[in-house]
Amino acid sequence: xxxxxxxxxxxxxxxxxxxxxxxxxxxxxxxxxxxxxxxxxxxxxxxxxxxxxxxxxxxxxxxxxxxxxxxxxxxxxxxxxxxxxxxxxxxxxxxxxxxxxxxxxxxxxxxxxxxxxxxxxxxxxxxxxxxxxxxxxxxxxxxxxxxxxxxxxxxxxxxxxxxxxxxxxxxxxxxxxxxxxxxxxxxxxxxxxxxxxxxxxxxxxxxxxxxxxxxxxxxxxxxxxxxxxxxxxxxxxxxxxxxxxxxxxxxxxxxxxxxxxxxxxxxxxxxxxxxxxxxxxxxxxxxxxxxxxxxxxxxxxxxxxxxxxxxxxxxxxxxxxxxxxxxxxxxxxxxxxxxxxxxxxxxxxxxxxxxxxxxxxxxxxxxxxxxxxxxxxxxxxxxx
Numbered sequence: 001x002x003x004x005x006x007x008x009x010x011x012x013x014x015x016x017x018x019x020x021x022x023x024x025x026x027x028x029x030x031x032x033x034x035x036x037x038x039x040x041x042x043x044x045x046x047x048x049x050x051x052x053x054x055x056x057x058x059x060x061x062x063x064x065x066x067x068x069x070x071x072x073x074x075x076x077x078x079x080x081x082x083x084x085x086x087x088x089x090x091x092x093x094x095x096x097x098x099x100x101x102x103x104x105x106x107x108x109x110x111x112x113x114x115x116x117x118x119x120x121x122x123x124x125x126x127x128x129x130x131x132x133x134x135x136x137x138x139x140x141x142x143x144x145x146x147x148x149x150x151x152x153x154x155x156x157x158x159x160x161x162x163x164x165x166x167x168x169x170x171x172x173x174x175x176x177x178x179x180x181x182x183x184x185x186x187x188x189x190x191x192x193x194x195x196x197x198x199x200x201x202x203x204x205x206x207x208x209x210x211x212x213x214x215x216x217x218x219x220x221x222x223x224x225x226x227x228x229x230x231x232x233x234x235x236x237x238x239x240x241x242x243x244x245x246x247x248x249x250x251x252x253x254x255x256x257x258x259x260x261x262x263x264x265x266x267x268x269x270x271x272x273x274x275x276x277x278x279x280x281x282x283x284x285x286x287x288x289x290x291x292x293x294x295x296x297x298x299x300x301x302x303x304x305x306x307x308x309x310x311x312x313x314x315x316x317x318x319x320x321x322x323x324x325x326x327x328x329x330x331x332x333x334x335x336x337x338x339x340x341x342x343x344x345x346x347x348x349x350x351x352x353x354x355x356x357x358x359x360x361x362x363x364x365x366x367x368x369x370x371x372x373x374x375x376x377x378x379x380x381x382x383x384x
Contacts, residue, residue: 026265030234030304031330037231038295039073046075048086049106056227057103060094065290071373090208094192095185099245107209116220118186120245132176142180155193155201225254226273232298234270242300286362287327328359347380
């Protein structure tokens with residue numbers, strides 16, 4: 001449901017919106033702490049499911065690069081094949097769970113997350129369903145057909161589900177089928193199944209995540225709040241509301257239940273949970289973050305990493321459409337694009353500011369990490 005983004009950035013170390021130099025340094029420190037808590041600059045976890053569980057849910061609208069968002073944070077990195085295997089085997093699942101958009105979640109978390117966030121998403125989708133003439137009876141009838149079609153691990157694509165619905169005279173042309181499938185996801189009936197080649201399939205949650213726990217609403221709210229603020233903190237109430245789709249009252253209740261730590265920086269209130277991590281850090285100053293990465297899209301208040309949906313103007317002054325974000329010292333310093341060829345992958349980096357020799361060497365190492373992830377040669381160039 002969310003459109004593509006572009007970023008504009010303020011260089012690290014400069015004041016923004018008129019803050020004093022001291023305040024600017026404090027805000028920059030928030031970006032550093034977020035990178036650590038998001039496992040970008042400190043030692044990560046070993047398994048994809050552990051990483052997804054650390055966050056609670058990870059935006060996965062663009063599936064291929066969402067796998068890179070996981071891999072770049074894992075201990076010793078991870079390959080595309082490893083992340084794909086975890087998805088195929090159902091150790092991480094993909095579904096519509098918040099805002100609404102696609103997210104990766106774990107089987108252990110999918111039911112209580114849906115129970116907590118789905119009512120709000122349903123309200124968002126009410127007007128769309130009315131416009132598509134998807135009333136309660138039609139939705140219930142469609143879910144019944146889908147449930148029977150997927151029984152006994154009969155993984156089917158969306159098109160194949162549409163054919164099953166058509167056979168009983170339930171036409172799902174245009175956006176109707178996508179919204180019916182999303183409704184079935186939010187009702188806790190279906191989620192992702194194994195891919196068939198490059199095609200996505202659906203599966204029953206009852207078979208993909210059997211026997212998973214159900215939490216009371218307060219337990220679920222406390223758990224999601226704790227996961228969000230430990231992995232995204234320091235963050236604001238508005239950040240949590242934006243990311244979860246829940247209310248301001250829910251956010252405050254979650255902070256209270258977890259006895260979150262409060263701090264004031266530049267007139268803004270930030271919250272954190274969990275220990276102040278001091279374990280091993282990675283000496284990575286330059287990061288190739290994918291579109292919709294949690295480091296950028298999970299925040300509504302953007303003083304620490306300022307950006308907005310707009311058209312970038314790089315050093316050359318030529319407008320550039322956003323692809324992915326080049327992050328240096330915690331700040332957006334440019335974009336990068338991927339071009340895939342049969343035997344190799346090509347990356348073009350478009351800087352927003354001059355890139356130093358030190359940054360360029362660190363960028364080469366970041367490209368090397370991406371190359372190891374893909375398992376194919378990656379060549380790169382920088383637009384000047």
